[in-house]
Amino acid sequence: MSYLIAFSIIIIGFLWQVSLDGVQRKVTAKVHRRVGPPWYQAFMDIFKTLSKSSISHGFIYDFGVMMALGGTIATLMFLPFGNIVAFEGLDNFFVIVYLLAVGSLGMAMSASGSGNAWAGIGIMRALTQMLAYEVPFMIVVFGMIHAYGTSSLSELAHVQQMNGILGWHIFTMPLGAIVAFISLLGMLTKVPFDTPIAPAEIASGPMVEYGGKHFGMLILQHEFATLVEVGLFVNLFLGGGNLLEYLIKYFLVYTLVTLIYSVSARFRVENVVTYFYRVPIILSLVQTAIVIFTGLGVNV
């Protein structure tokens, strides 16, 4: 039964995220005062790439793509999707963070297997950026886990719902929410932090050698990774909720990300690291100190 639920989460998540991706392209177009593509454009792109031919650069190249897609889908299975939890008791923050790395590392392995120099530079930038955004995010979430004594995501979402809307962590831990939102921008590699995929300088970075089916699978991987990352933010700071509330919150967070990315310029990679290690890390340390020493912001 739980496998059936996990499978339906994957299907619903795929349909939701990919159509939302098309809607976000429409939103970006409205910001630019254009008409923009139809909302189903993202589906068209994915099915088109899957219908093209592709070449292989060796076993590691093929295997890494499958590892990235499989690892990310496996991560999604453990994430609470609204109040639907596929594997009860296993929706642990550590499980998700650990498994999410499998996806990125699979992609890194595969891209460096392609032997292109741009791919190598892109991977280096992606891992550097990961080092930058993970630290402040982890500090905030570990403070939260310390305060409640549990790392179960559905548990953390549940404690926020007890005091109504004002009990959400975005209101009780505002500094932490800001930090997590900035980290979310870094995780999604959206424009202020899209140094790994810099089409203007390193020709799409890790993706440079991917075409056809391999590229389609990586687009899918990116969509599922987006589901997990935005889902983490919604569960940790916006209080989860039932399926409908969850999807609405997801939509709002993702639209905010899109609005920010459609009007901003890009950081260089060293700016990304210095930025994350300067502002968000200080905010996260302040937030964690408040939570640990005063207990302010913790719902009891």
Place this chain on the structure above:
Amino acid sequence: MSNKDQIKEINVFEEDLNDTITFWEKIRNIFRGKSLWMLHYCTGCGAVELPPTMTARFDMERLGMGPMATPRQADVLLVTGYLSVKTLRRVIYTYEQMMFPKYLVGFGSCTINGGIYYDSYAVINRLDYYLPVDLYVAGCMPRPEAIMNTFKTLENMITKGEANGWKKYVENYEWYRENQIRSLGEVYVKDEFHE
């Protein structure tokens, strides 16, 4: 390296090479027509017409088109203007790196008959001796309206299964390669930065 080896490393759908169109191929063609990614590699003066086509006024993204930075991901190669022999070499490398199915659009009179460079020793006259062109845009240079119209036509051609330039290239590779070698000397150079 023989000619056969270069083509063999790319994996073509066997049924795509047929002229008869099956049901699944029709569906595939719809997806291929609705989502065209162009290679952001511009040669000659026609490149000037592309920024207005891409940005807010003419908005290429309405047709599902967008620029891609690398030939592996691209579907359409735009040859925007005259091609000197040196540029032709790069264009051929780029075209051969793209994944099947791929389409090629020639801009302006230079790709049709050499344009104002028809008697230059350094510029090629007809593009379709060297690469299979699916569609030409007339004009010197074409306005963004003409370019958008061309993309719409290309989309319809792909949906109907008429944009067969890449099939021609696979089937008549010997002929294209002879022409390429006659103009360029040698086409396939692995380390192109130290040739």
